[in-house]
Amino acid sequence: MPKAQETVLEIDLKALKHNFEHLKSKLKDTTKFLAVVKAFGYGSDAVEIARYLQDLGADYFAVAYANEGVTLREAGVTAPIIVLHPLPANFKTIIENCLEPNLYNAKVLNEFIETASTENQTDYPVHIKFNTGLNRLGFWENDVDYIISKLKSTDSIKVTSIFSHLAASEDLNEKNFTQNQIETFKSIAENFIKAIGYQPMQHTCNTSGILNYPEAHLDMVRSGIGLYGFGNSEIENQNLRPIASLKTIISQIHRIEKGESVGYNRAFKSKGGLKTATLPIGHADGIGRQYGNGKGFVMINGSQAPIIGNVCMDMIMVNVTDIDCKEGDEVIIFDAHTTAEHLAETTGTISYELITGISQRVKRIFLR
Numbered sequence: 001m002p003k004a005q006e007t008v009l010e011i012d013l014k015a016l017k018h019n020f021e022h023l024k025s026k027l028k029d030t031t032k033f034l035a036v037v038k039a040f041g042y043g044s045d046a047v048e049i050a051r052y053l054q055d056l057g058a059d060y061f062a063v064a065y066a067n068e069g070v071t072l073r074e075a076g077v078t079a080p081i082i083v084l085h086p087l088p089a090n091f092k093t094i095i096e097n098c099l100e101p102n103l104y105n106a107k108v109l110n111e112f113i114e115t116a117s118t119e120n121q122t123d124y125p126v127h128i129k130f131n132t133g134l135n136r137l138g139f140w141e142n143d144v145d146y147i148i149s150k151l152k153s154t155d156s157i158k159v160t161s162i163f164s165h166l167a168a169s170e171d172l173n174e175k176n177f178t179q180n181q182i183e184t185f186k187s188i189a190e191n192f193i194k195a196i197g198y199q200p201m202q203h204t205c206n207t208s209g210i211l212n213y214p215e216a217h218l219d220m221v222r223s224g225i226g227l228y229g230f231g232n233s234e235i236e237n238q239n240l241r242p243i244a245s246l247k248t249i250i251s252q253i254h255r256i257e258k259g260e261s262v263g264y265n266r267a268f269k270s271k272g273g274l275k276t277a278t279l280p281i282g283h284a285d286g287i288g289r290q291y292g293n294g295k296g297f298v299m300i301n302g303s304q305a306p307i308i309g310n311v312c313m314d315m316i317m318v319n320v321t322d323i324d325c326k327e328g329d330e331v332i333i334f335d336a337h338t339t340a341e342h343l344a345e346t347t348g349t350i351s352y353e354l355i356t357g358i359s360q361r362v363k364r365i366f367l368r
């Protein structure tokens, strides 16, 4: 692939295909695959990712908010799309764009029924979420009777699926807790189906759920991070390929004398002679200030160059004293070898946060 000439996020669609196929290979043929493309496809570009996965045969998509779903519809994505966190202000937009809301409490259930009937809908597809321990969004187990009574009082909506979300599927120390969540969900689903008299799909696994709890795949799984190449464990990471590489170049090289400082607030003070490289990427591009002052690093010509001083809005400075490099050379912030997960760990965060934070200013390039 050509060397970077500016800051770019390269997206390797072949790696995406590999990850999709690897995750699919863990499923029964009858289990559907929902691809989670919220937050701009975890930073990669939701439209490109969704179009590509739609062609590969993804059954469903999910976004967090309604406007993310509208973007996909406008780009021609026709597969069903769940809006995981719909808000009443957007119910009309949801219906106009054939998006399928997650109904998670009495307020959204009632208000969505109202909007659907005002818009003359019948059997509008909705998804009912149950809280089984994450304590974030979802009805409680003892809300089933209430939900059923509401559903029986209208023909405006129809439940396409019931689902729950695991709180710690990547953490095998929490296996008992997770198994308990799964059992709770199965029992809720049984009661719900008995009472409603038809059989909505059931789903509860995210990526780590797919990998760690095959008994919980049910009718559909919802994968996000795995598609983008991370399996939340060293073993699982070996079977997946990070799809995004963040690259930039060296804009300028400086020779710094002992006692001089580098960057804002003079945060770095040189104890001896030093060579620095200034790079055209900063906190406005998604490399947060927490990566400054020696925590984070970049790769230049195969060597690690630590970030020195404070991260600026549009630039970082790195120490290249011992690296053979020149202005214009390519710099890797993360790629399939020096992974986003690894860089994220230098500041105690996770791959999810780093990759979803790469800002829209950074040009996306797709390798097909």
Ligand SMILES: *Cc1c(COP(=O)(O)O)cnc(C)c1O
Pocket: 036, 038, 084, 165, 205, 206, 207, 208, 222, 223, 224, 225, 226
């Ligand atoms: C974000 C999200 C997912 C995807 O989780 P990954 O760990 O990225 O696979 C699945 N389900 C729900 C409800 C989510 O919010």
